[in-house]
Amino acid sequence: MTIEDRFKERYKSGDTPWDVGQPDFNLIEVVTKRPIRSCKVLDIGCGTGDNSIWLAQNLFQVVGTDTSDIALGKAKEKASSANVECDFVLVDFLKHKVEGAPFGFVFDRGCFHSFGSENDRRKFAHNVAAYLEEAGLWLTIVGNADEHRQGPGPPQRTAGDIVLAVEPYFQVLSLTSSQFGSNRPNPPRAWRCLMQKRHVT
């Protein structure tokens, strides 16, 4: 079963612990403190849309992509209830083209980290860079392998895994040990990595 099919099954059965019903504080902090100004943003693996909706409420023009039609259906309902416009599209980020490039900012929470092979993570980073404008920013939230968890949790990656995949295309601006934004006790440890697209001569 592919990663995408596994996620589809989990949305079908309701086994979606990452879906906490609120935007992640890591996104809010980075966008408000840096600050990242309103621009076109791509939320890859947007799930049921809480981060996309927060971005739209903060005047970003949002495209959210996912491979789960169940997740996207919920995202569209939530955006409509919140009275904001987001463009939610069913796209496999590693295989298909996303319309709307170039983006000024790309965000993903828990999508990049899902890919277990170095090649796929490198391809993901390459695609993000291809969709970004010159000097555009990418913020990824990734399960942190320094946490020794008992029981289920997100995929875990090392700082080295992240840097190895992104460095050809991005300058790492910050790589911080954090935790996933959650309203549940004991949220999993995370990496919060902000990058800037390299200048290609």
Ligand SMILES: C[S@@+](CC[C@H](N)C(=O)[O-])C[C@H]1O[C@@H](n2cnc3c(N)ncnc32)[C@H](O)[C@@H]1O
């Ligand atoms: C851990 S979930 C996180 C969802 C959302 N970002 C959140 O924070 O609630 C990862 C998401 O990535 C999506 N996904 C997995 N592979 C994908 C791919 N190749 N292209 C686009 N989305 C993908 C899954 O369907 C799932 O919604």
